Every structure is written in structure tokens, then in C-alpha cells.
Amino acid sequence: MNQYFHSVTLDRDKCKGCTNCLRGCPTEAIRVRDGKAAIIAERCIDCGECIRACPYHAKVARTDPLSALDRFRYRIALPAPSLYGQFRGLDDTRRVLSGLMDLGFDDVFEVARGADIVTRALMRRLRESTAQPLISSACPAVMRLIQVRFPGLLGNIVDLQSPMEVAAQTARREFCERRGVSADEVGTFFITPCPAKMTSIRNPLGMERSHVDGAISIIELYGPLSARLAHPDKHYDGPMATLYGVGWANSGGESTASGCDDTLAVDGIHNVIRVLEEIENGKLPELRFFEGLACTGGCVGGPLVFENAYVAKDRIRRLVERMPRQTLDPDAESARPGSFDPTLTTPIREQRVLELDEDLSAALEKMGRVESITESLPGLDCGSCGAPSCRALAEDIVQGKAAEIDCIFRLRDKVARLAREMKDLAQSDSRKE
Amino acid sequence: MDDRFFVHREEYPITAGDFSAAGDASARIKYVLRKLGIDSALVRRAAIAAYESEINMVIHSAGGTLTLTVDRDTIRLLARDRGPGIPDIDLAMQEGYSTATEAIRELGFGAGMGLPNMRRCSDRFTIRSSPGGTVIDMEFTIGKESG
Numbered sequence: 001m002n003q004y005f006h007s008v009t010l011d012r013d014k015c016k017g018c019t020n021c022l023r024g025c026p027t028e029a030i031r032v033r034d035g036k037a038a039i040i041a042e043r044c045i046d047c048g049e050c051i052r053a054c055p056y057h058a059k060v061a062r063t064d065p066l067s068a069l070d071r072f073r074y075r076i077a078l079p080a081p082s083l084y085g086q087f088r089g090l091d092d093t094r095r096v097l098s099g100l101m102d103l104g105f106d107d108v109f110e111v112a113r114g115a116d117i118v119t120r121a122l123m124r125r126l127r128e129s130t131a132q133p134l135i136s137s138a139c140p141a142v143m144r145l146i147q148v149r150f151p152g153l154l155g156n157i158v159d160l161q162s163p164m165e166v167a168a169q170t171a172r173r174e175f176c177e178r179r180g181v182s183a184d185e186v187g188t189f190f191i192t193p194c195p196a197k198m199t200s201i202r203n204p205l206g207m208e209r210s211h212v213d214g215a216i217s218i219i220e221l222y223g224p225l226s227a228r229l230a231h232p233d234k235h236y237d238g239p240m241a242t243l244y245g246v247g248w249a250n251s252g253g254e255s256t257a258s259g260c261d262d263t264l265a266v267d268g269i270h271n272v273i274r275v276l277e278e279i280e281n282g283k284l285p286e287l288r289f290f291e292g293l294a295c296t297g298g299c300v301g302g303p304l305v306f307e308n309a310y311v312a313k314d315r316i317r318r319l320v321e322r323m324p325r326q327t328l329d330p331d332a333e334s335a336r337p338g339s340f341d342p343t344l345t346t347p348i349r350e351q352r353v354l355e356l357d358e359d360l361s362a363a364l365e366k367m368g369r370v371e372s373i374t375e376s377l378p379g380l381d382c383g384s385c386g387a388p389s390c391r392a393l394a395e396d397i398v399q400g401k402a403a404e405i406d407c408i409f410r411l412r413d414k415v416a417r418l419a420r421e422m423k424d425l426a427q428s429d430s431r432k433e
Numbered sequence: 434m435d436d437r438f439f440v441h442r443e444e445y446p447i448t449a450g451d452f453s454a455a456g457d458a459s460a461r462i463k464y465v466l467r468k469l470g471i472d473s474a475l476v477r478r479a480a481i482a483a484y485e486s487e488i489n490m491v492i493h494s495a496g497g498t499l500t501l502t503v504d505r506d507t508i509r510l511l512a513r514d515r516g517p518g519i520p521d522i523d524l525a526m527q528e529g530y531s532t533a534t535e536a537i538r539e540l541g542f543g544a545g546m547g548l549p550n551m552r553r554c555s556d557r558f559t560i561r562s563s564p565g566g567t568v569i570d571m572e573f574t575i576g577k578e579s580g
Contacts, residue, residue: 281456282550352470
């Protein structure tokens with residue numbers, strides 16, 4: 001696997017070298033060097049904050065083009081639940097699935113159905129687990145955030161695959177059985193609101209390889225799909241997700257679906273960080289389940305959607321209210337022989353990318369220098385040096401990646417001192433003559 | 434690295450009753466320990482202990498300081514406040530015992546787990562108290578956690 005593949009990348013031609021993206025990055029993964037932003041690959045968690053912050057649209061998310069479908073004889077669409085929030089006046093999610101078949105997909109499997117399967121497994125985990133709290137594994141950006149900034153909480157992440165992965169495996173298996181074709185002829189394509197999901201397809205967490213063959217952004221499909229919604233030629237007549245699975249599009253959807261009382265759902269990466277700090281401090285001892293989503297509003301607020309997050313969130317709410325009332329039986333699926341087990345298969349490991357040095361003595365020595373350099377800097381965190389804060393610049397200096405005169409204030413002092421020295425020198429020379 | 438023995442020390446003032454800043458010192462301590470590459474399980478233990486002692490000083494004391502010292506072998510957290518002291522330490526160390534007022538409990542504190550949590554999280558724990566102030570000395574051994 002390509003460990004540092006990232007969906008979020010920089011379009012150098014569009015980058016003006018401004019500092020808008022620097023401060024919002026939750027892992028301090030961006031520096032401006034030589035007039036252009038640069039993303040530190042091992043720190044980036046693909047949360048998409050920089051995509052939102054960039055006024056020049058120089059931060060972009062790489063997804064697959066529609067032409068990627070051509071690599072497979074049969075193509076299955078895996079629409080994210082957030083897709084349903086994109087269309088004005090949509091009263092029935094089935095129309096979206098029919099529209100996708102119209103666009104050339106041979107089958108559709110709602111990721112919301114994957115979410116139903118994951119929800120049942122989550123209910124069983126909540127019944128059995130003693131970890132306080134269990135942390136949702138649904139948001140890949142939050143999982144990577146925990147790897148980088150909260151490794152002490154890795155053991156709290158619930159060991160369940162994402163609805164997308166569950167949907168991909170179930171969809172392919174059912175399609176192959178029904179049509180009598182071999183698995184490698186079938187491509188599964190996630191219709192994604194999220195660059196971090198794209199990254200997790202290339203470089204999955206908690207499993208050896210992803211079962212998804214590609215990701216197409218919602219915004220790319222929005223135009224052609226909305227044109228077909230009113231009168232699709234084809235008709236999807238397969239099973240549909242429950243209201244709970246569809247509800248996963250919004251922040252709090254997974255928590256509500258779990259049926260557990262002591263849950264907390266937080267959206268927006270910086271809000272998630274604040275609550276993870278509290279969990280790490282032991283401040284929320286009664287909490288059973290924590291759902292943290294990087295995007296405001298939840299997946300409906302993903303960087304790759306068309307519609308405003310709040311509008312989409314409200315549409316999802318209304319769709320869910322119209323769906324048939326059901327209850328999810330946690331044991332319905334698992335009791336069936338040969339049923340799908342969504343358990344993660346490999347451990348999620350700490351990413352030690354923030355430490356100053358692998359060796360503690362060396363780290364202590366560097367820490368001392370970082371502190372004294374930080375004190376010599378103005379403390380304005382202006383970003384003009386290309387680092388997100390004065391402390392980050394001090395660290396870069398100690399790590400040999402920047403110089404003190406990258407700070408414009410230090411540079412000004414130095415120039416002023418040099419000018420004074422030159423003047424003194426000139427005067428003493430003229431006296432000699 | 435040569436034989437020089439590096440020690441990192443930071444001291445944080447804690448103001449009585451200042452809930453807006455409560456948690457700043459422990460957040461900073463956690464940040465420093467992470468930057469130093471300390472094992473994550475140990476960072477978590479030290480963070481809980483630091484947070485509890487910081488909150489304790491905000492709620493119960495007339496203010497004080499929390500001092501972090503890290504060398505190659507040990508993390509030390511020293512909490513010193515300016516009173517009024519703990520009359521019965523044995524009682525205070527019991528889980529669930531608290532002298533916090535109703536107003537403090539309304540804020541979600543005062544469950545009587547502060548001191549027991551500090552003792553549980555640290556590898557060495559000593560507490561001394563007089564009306565002039567309380568001193569809590571906590572040490573954490575680096576390298577004890579496996580991996």
C-alpha cells in the first residue's frame with residue numbers, strides 16, 4: 001500500500017502562497033515555502049479543512065474520473081447517504097438509485113445498507129465492550145487524527161469496518177451470485193462526499209486492502225444525475241436501507257441508530273479535537289459511545305458535495321421522517337449462517353509524526369531549544385514565515401527546516417542592526433581619513 | 434547524543450476559581466509529553482493526573498503552581514498550593530468523598546475521584562497538607578509501558 005497517498009493535494013499553479021490554509025490545519029501539516037504551500041504528507045489526515053480555507057481553490061481532492069468505470073465489465077455504484085441530501089424536492093431515495101443505473105451502473109448498493117449492517121454490529125459491541133467510550137470508526141479523517149494526535153485512544157476505536165467497505169463486499173458478492181459472474185469483472189465505486197474516504201480506499205485502516213475500486217465525487221455526478229432524477233429510464237427495484245442507515249449522513253445519525261443513551265456526537269474537526277482532549281483527560285467517564293465527524297454537520301458537510309451542509313442536513317432529516325418506522329435487531333444479521341462479519345482485521349497503529357526526536361534525550365535537548373527560540377519570536381502567529389505559529393517555526397528551525405530570519409520581525413531587526421553597524425563602520429572609516 | 438543529561442522543566446501558575454483557564458496547564462503538559470515522544474499510554478496517565486490536580490487547585494485551593502519536570506527516566510508533576518489544606522487526608526483519598534459545594538457539582542466536578550485518580554495514574558504518589566497549603570508529588574516511570 002502507498003502509505004502516504006493523499007487525496008488532498010495542491011494545485012501549484014493556483015497557489016498564491018497566502019497563509020489562509022496554515023492556521024486551520026489540525027495537524028500543522030502545511031508550510032508555505034518559496035511562495036507555495038506544501039503539505040507534509042505524513043501529517044496530513046485528509047480532513048479537507050484547507051480545501052475549505054483556500055480562496056483560490058488551490059487545494060484539491062483527487063478522486064477518480066467517470067472514465068474509471070470503463071476498467072470493469074460490470075459496475076456497481078455505492079452511493080453515500082449524504083448523496084440523498086443534494087436534490088431539491090427528492091421524496092424517495094429509490095429515484096436516486098434508479099438515476100444511478102441510468103448513468104450506466106449495472107447495479108446499486110446503498111452505503112446506507114452497509115450502515116445498517118454496521119449499526120447492528122455496533123449494538124452488539126456496545127453490549128459486550130468494556131471500553132469507555134467506544135469511538136466510532138466511521139470517519140477516516142478522525143481515525144487518522146487519533147493516530148497522529150490521540151494515540152492513547154486508539155484502543156477505544158470500535159473494530160468495525162466502514163459502511164462503505166461493508167457495502168462494497170456485500171454488493172459484489174450478491175451481484176456475482178445473482179448474475180453468475182466472477183468477482184474480478186465487477187468494479188465497486190463509492191459516490192463520495194469525502195476526500196479522506198478516497199485516501200482510505202488507497203490506504204485502508206484496519207484492513208489489508210480496500211474492497212472499493214474507485215471513488216467518484218458527488219460534485220462530479222451531481223449534474224448528470226440531477227438531470228435524470230425526474231424521469232429515469234431504468235428502475236432500481238432491489239432492497240432499500242432503513243431510516244437509520246440513511247440517517248448516518250448527518251452528525252448524530254450513527255449514535256441515534258445505535259439505540260444507546262450515553263452517546264455524544266460532535267462534528268467539525270476542531271470541535272472533535274476539543275472533545276477528544278476531554279475524553280483523554282478522563283473528563284467524560286459515563287460516556288459509552290463517541291461519534292466524531294470531521295466535517296460540519298457530518299458527511300453532508302463533506303468538501304466534495306454540491307449543496308450547503310445545513311440545507312442538505314435538513315433534507316436528510318425530512319427524508320428520514322418520511323421513511324417507514326422500523327427497529328434494528330442487533331442479532332438479526334449475525335444469527336444467519338454465513339452472514340457477513342464486518343470486524344476490522346488489522347490493528348490501527350500510532351503515527352509518531354509529531355515527536356521532536358525518537359531518542360528521549362535528543363528530544364529533551366531539542367525541546368529546550370524550541371522553548372528559547374519561541375521566546376525570541378514575536379508570538380503573533382502571523383504565518384508570514386510560512387509556519388502556522390511561532391512555536392511551529394521554532395520547531396522547524398530546531399529540525400533544520402527553517403531559519404530564524406524566516407520571521408519577518410527577526411529579519412527586520414537583523415537588517416536594522418546591520419544598517420547601524422554599516423553606518424558606524426562608515427563613520428569610523430571617515431574619521432580615520 | 435553525548436552524556437549530557439537533559440531535563441525539561443515548566444511551571445504553570447494555577448488561579449483559584451478560574452474555570453476559563455482550567456485545563457490549559459494539563460493540555461500544555463500533554464502537548465509537551467507528546468512532542469518528547471513519550472509512550473501514549475503514559476501520556477494519557479500523566480494527562481489525567483495533571484488535569485485532576487489542576488482542577489483540584491482551581492476548585493479547592495487559594496491558587497498555586499503545577500510543575501512538570503521530565504528527564505530520561507521520569508516524569509514528575511508537582512502540585513503546590515497556598516491552602517487552606519486538607520484536614521483529613523485519609524478521608525480525602527477515599528473514592529467518592531468530596532467537600533465540593535453544590536455549585537461546583539452543578540459544573541460537573543466534585544465527584545470525589547480527583548485524588549484517587551491521581552494516585553491510580555501515577556507510579557509514585559505522595560501528599561502532604563497543612564493549613565498553609567497542600568503539596569502533591571507524582572512521579573511516572575518512563576519506559577515501563579511495553580512497546
